[in-house]
Amino acid sequence: MATFALVDVNSFYCSCERVFDVRLQDVPVVVLSNNDGCVIARTSEAKALGIKMGEPWFKVRDMAQRGGVKAYSSNYALYADMSQRCMTVLSQFASSVEVYSIDESFLALDGHDPARLASLGGEIRARVLQWTGLPVGVGIASTKTLAKFANHLAKKHPAFTPAGVCNLIDVPPARLDKLLAATSTEDIWGVGRRLSARLAAQGIEDALALRDAPADQIRTRYSVVLERTILEMRGVSCLALEEVMPDRKEIVVSRSFGRPVVELHELREAVASYATRASEKLRRQAGAAGGVSVFLHTNLFNDDPRYSASTAVQLVEPSADMRELVGAACAALQRLFRPGYRYAKAGVMLLDLAPAAIRQETLWSPSLSRDPAALMRAVDGINKRMGRGTLRTAAAGQRRAWSMRRQRLSPCYTTRWQDVPMARA
């Protein structure tokens, strides 16, 4: 029987902020989305105040501040670096690790003494905390879906020992049934709000009823995906550990603007910036794009006149060249733009991605002596050393008055020398 652990960091973004500021230890902390728009991470103290996930910050700000909440703009440079440190520690505990998201990993624990799994979970927690300062939860079970559930239980029930660890393999079947019966289907990995509502309408009101529903009926009425979830809940492992992250099939860079944008030239700066960033991500996976799509829209929440549009441009041959991708994106924007609207957001998607190495050249492809890839390697190299955006296309602009608000940003403690308190002194 396979054994999986799911390890995740509690309130990850908030915990990262706490590591570097002891004053945040016992106070409620939230981290906001880009543009300081919504609450996307909350500590338990902030949850206790009734602050919901995804809630617009301007709606809860007054209440939150009265309650002593400290709010931060999201600092992805800090979180990405802390994530790497955490994953490095986790890799010491398992031969195979799947980094599932910025704050979660699945570990293959096969080969460990079954009697020692729970205490192993405790050791994982202790070492990650000691080496990175981040608190994690550990769920252990025979399938990935059950490991997710175990992790959920470890957070909810302080009774499991050691604290923060739940090993479902040790839980007697009758007790497991009770725990499932007390769990909403929505709290099962793979079941979202919509499916949960449809299931409830069919009389499947809790996770126990879902597990025991007839699998073939579920497949016919819903999908093979949900059938797999049910099998996994029964201990039949259908989802394997995926160690190598497959290359992205599409790359999206999009942002809401810090304020409404009316002028084409400002939109062009934004779209060129997004295309530049997207091309960096593309080259990082050694890919080339066959097409570029651009979208833009006005504010969907207020009474501004609505306009929303997208269009795609096919490239003559796949490319990872920043200049070509920015050019294509700007051409697409030109087609979409309608004057007189107050635009709120734009985005660039790179489509039809393929490995750059196997691309099909045309009769007019540049010769090797004018290798555009060499130029891009130089650009990427300089930006890596000197900071993102040091070299960019002129189209990406200088003033960038449209860029997002981040008024509550913490320092990049681990990735910028200027931001290290000691270095400033």
Add this chain to the structure above:
DNA sequence: TCTGGGGTCCTAGGACCC
């Protein structure tokens, strides 16, 4: 009056995840 069967590819939309 009669109007096959089977396959592939593409796209849009819906659902999920963090």
Add this chain to the structure above:
DNA sequence: TCTGGGGTCCTAGGACCC
């Protein structure tokens, strides 16, 4: 005034092919 960003997979239906 203020409402995030970036992904994946599956399915149904239409176009098209022989």
